[in-house]
Amino acid sequence: EAGVAQSPRYKIIEKRQSVAFWCNPISGHATLYWYQQILGQGPKLLIQFQNNGVVDDSQLPKDRFSAERLKGVDSTLKIQPAKLEDSAVYLCASSPRGKLAKNIQYFGAGTRLSVL
């Protein structure tokens, strides 16, 4: 079974530029999550999708961050314009639904963003 795929692995941009991250969850997983992990901290949830609908985006800085999950599969997270404090690893995770899911989230390898 293929895991959660993310691209790119690394991205370096200057402040005020825009950037986009892509995530392909495990096939059949209905729930998709985007996390921000700042150096030295644990991941913090940015947004959660159930199929192609948003379940929770209360921690997403909506003035600069946006995310979409078209057709309930792939997802894109965008930052526009980027700030220095956005430097972090952006992790995507997915989870199946139902009793067998056991509320386990499966993570991708993340995208490390450096804003200069």
Add this chain to the structure above:
Amino acid sequence: AQTVTQSQPEMSVQEAETVTLSCTYDTSENNYYLFWYKQPPSRQMILVIRQEAYKQQNATENRFSVNFQKAAKSFSLKISDSQLGDTAMYFCAFFAFGNEKLTFGTGTRLTIIP
């Protein structure tokens, strides 16, 4: 809101020894799950072990076991016969059924010394 505290920022242990990582949490929920995730330098978070709060029996997965003390809100991870491949960041995480969010601690960097 739930909080997860890992009080050991860094730990190191000799290969083949046993090490215990600490985690405490705060919640008003009665039904929840607890997880330990491992994050090696490759950055991918890997599930190590999972504990359901309603189960009194401590979870075990091969060399990994937990000591779950619900009343004390404590959830420690024991790694037996440690191996070089265990070197990683370890995160304790809490999943509440109320809001279905996974809340992570700040992590413990574990180094296994050859």
